[in-house]
Amino acid sequence: MKKHILIVADGRSPTAQSWIKNILASGYQVSLISSFPCEKLKGLAHFHVLPIAFSRFSTDAITNGKKTENVSGTKKLIKRFAPLLQIFRYILGPLSLLKYARQYQKLVTEITPDLVHALRIPYEGMLASYTKKDIPVILAIWGNDLTLHAKGSLLMRFFTKRSLTRADGLTTDTRRDLSLAVNWGLNSASPVLCIPGSGGLDLDAVEKSQDFTNHFEIPKDTLWVVNPRGLRPGSVHQEVFFESIPEVLKSRQDISFICPSLEGQPQAKVWVRQFKIEEGVFLLPKLSQSQLWALFKKCALFVSPSSHDGTPNTLLEAMACGCLPILGDIESAREWIEHGKNGLLVNPHDPFALAQAILDGLDQPELRHHAAIINQEMIKKRASLEITRPLIEDFYSKFID
Numbered sequence: 104m105k106k107h108i109l110i111v112a113d114g115r116s117p118t119a120q121s122w123i124k125n126i127l128a129s130g131y132q133v134s135l136i137s138s139f140p141c142e143k144l145k146g147l148a149h150f151h152v153l154p155i156a157f158s159r160f161s162t163d164a165i166t167n168g169k170k171t172e173n174v175s176g177t178k179k180l181i182k183r184f185a186p187l188l189q190i191f192r193y194i195l196g197p198l199s200l201l202k203y204a205r206q207y208q209k210l211v212t213e214i215t216p217d218l219v220h221a222l223r224i225p226y227e228g229m230l231a232s233y234t235k236k237d238i239p240v241i242l243a244i245w246g247n248d249l250t251l252h253a254k255g256s257l258l259m260r261f262f263t264k265r266s267l268t269r270a271d272g273l274t275t276d277t278r279r280d281l282s283l284a285v286n287w288g289l290n291s292a293s294p295v296l297c298i299p300g301s302g303g304l305d306l307d308a309v310e311k312s313q314d315f316t317n318h319f320e321i322p323k324d325t326l327w328v329v330n331p332r333g334l335r336p337g338s339v340h341q342e343v344f345f346e347s348i349p350e351v352l353k354s355r356q357d358i359s360f361i362c363p364s365l366e367g368q369p370q371a372k373v374w375v376r377q378f379k380i381e382e383g384v385f386l387l388p389k390l391s392q393s394q395l396w397a398l399f400k401k402c403a404l405f406v407s408p409s410s411h412d413g414t415p416n417t418l419l420e421a422m423a424c425g426c427l428p429i430l431g432d433i434e435s436a437r438e439w440i441e442h443g444k445n446g447l448l449v450n451p452h453d454p455f456a457l458a459q460a461i462l463d464g465l466d467q468p469e470l471r472h473h474a475a476i477i478n479q480e481m482i483k484k485r486a487s488l489e490i491t492r493p494l495i496e497d498f499y500s501k502f503i504d
Contacts, residue, residue, distance in 0.1 A: 105132040106503045107148065109216035111227045114141035114152075117392055118245070118301045118416055119222050123147075125302035125488065129496050134214050136207065138227050149214050153203045156196035156226040189336060193255030196226055197262045204233040211238065217503040220274075221266075222300075224248040225255075229262040232269040239502040242266060242284075244275040245300045247338050247411035249283045264288040272502060276300040276414040277435040296498040301416045303491030304482060309423050312396035321385055325359040326465055327402040329426065331395060331417045333364040334371070338411035340431075343454045345374035345384075350458035352383055355465065361402065363387040363395060399424035403471060404464045408451040409433065419486050422478035427464050427471045429457070443470075445477040 108126060112119035114137030127133050127146045134149035139158040143150040207230055211219070220241045221231035228242045253263040267273075267288035273295045275281060285291045321327065332339045348360055365371040365386040375384050390398065395417070399405070405421035409431040418428060418439070430436040431451030440446035447460045464471065484490065 105130060107132040107134065107216045109134045109136065109211065109214055109219045110222060111136045111219060111231045112222035113137065113139045114144065115139050120144060121301035122222060125492060126495065129492060134216060136210060151210050153207060153230065155203050155230055156192055156199050193259050197229060197258040200226065200229055200262065203230065207233055208235065218499065224263055224266050225252045225259065228266040232266045239271040240269055241272040241274060241502065242270040243300065244273065244280045244284060246413035249280055249287060251338055251411040253287065274298055277438055279434045280413065294498065294501045296494060298491050298494060299414060299416060299419055299486045302495060303488040304419060304423055304486050306423060306483065306487050309396045309420065312393040314397050315394055316398060316401060319385060319387060321359050321361060325357050327359050327361055328404045328406060328461060329361045329398060329402040330406045331363045332407050334368060338409055340408045340410060340451050342374065343408045343452060343457060344406060345378055346454035347458040347461065348380045348383065349378050350455060351461050354462055358383060358465065360384045361387060361398065364389045396420060396424060399426050402426050404429055404461060406461065408457055410451045412436065414439065419482060423482045425475035425479065427474050429460050429464055445474040
């Protein structure tokens with residue numbers, strides 16, 4: 104009989120979808136409780152939505168296929184006040200768990216999983232902490248769960264500690280978070296696994312991705328610099344990225360700055376106007392996974408000025424596609440990048456340092472070439488499905504065999 108794993112995650116997330124797809128391919132029976140409204144994924148045994156932490160008010164949930172002026176206006180307001188809403192979510196979001204805890208427990212009783220795996224601590228891991236003791240619970244730490252979100256409010260601290268104290272095991276995308284998790288309450292004897300948050304990269308699918316970029320009329324005779332991180336207030340400093348662009352353009356004009364997921368974002372439009380960089384910046388819509396890979400293949404540099412981060416899947420994908428990474432000089436980034444060898448690390452708060460790093464990356468084709476060789480080999484050894492899938496199966500077996 105197949106072992107049954109219940110995933111608690113944001114079902115819209117490409118990272119969560121990739122993880123689910125990967126464990127389905129390993130032969131597990133999989134169910135999903137999504138924290139955000141989304142479509143049911145193929146192959147699931149059970150699917151439910153519990154809109155914790157006010158996720159019903161997300162822009163995706165509000166749109167729900169509608170194209171009305173009222174919906175459009177509401178989405179614009181949410182985007183405009185996103186940083187302020189995040190603060191309120193830190194305060195009130197954990198309280199919403201009290202409302203959904205009993206519904207969650209009832210669903211778990213109906214689903215009868217062998218194992219619960221919550222993909223992220225806020226707020227999915229917090230909800231999973233209400234799992235009854237006879238079912239093992241694994242938490243996944245993504246990105247800045249502990250370095251940023253856990254410190255967002257007293258209630259965020261409380262429920263983060265509660266989650267890690269309840270956890271029987273941990274998956275994380277950085278070695279840094281293994282020790283941090285123990286400080287936040289994880290039993291030091293608990294099994295742990297450090298692995299990409301997506302479960303690993305399908306390098307064959309990356310290789311087969313088809314070019315589509317002509318649709319956006321990005322000049323082919325320019326060097327392409329991609330920043331696909333979207334808006335992540337407090338962790339990815341996009342204001343620094345946009346401020347660096349005019350400094351770069353003072354020295355070189357043969358550059359196109361490409362920003363997937365920022366089309367229609369009011370704050371991005373403000374930065375473009377503020378720094379007078381309309382000619383060189385392309386704000387693209389959200390791209391599919393294969394479209395993103397195809398874009399990475401054509402870009403010289405991948406830029407992510409983060410001060411709080413784990414191992415972004417976009418970073419691993421860009422490395423697999425040959426982009427030179429330019430990242431904020433933080434501990435998690437140093438687990439993958441050695442400055443000057445296979446990427447560049449900068450102060451994520453300094454636009455002038457970032458501009459110089461971008462120019463250095465563009466002016467050194469040999470660095471880009473050698474870094475691409477190193478990074479592609481590193482991805483094969485540390486992040487490919489060929490490597491990660493057996494590790495996941497072995498890790499799960501510690502709890503359900």
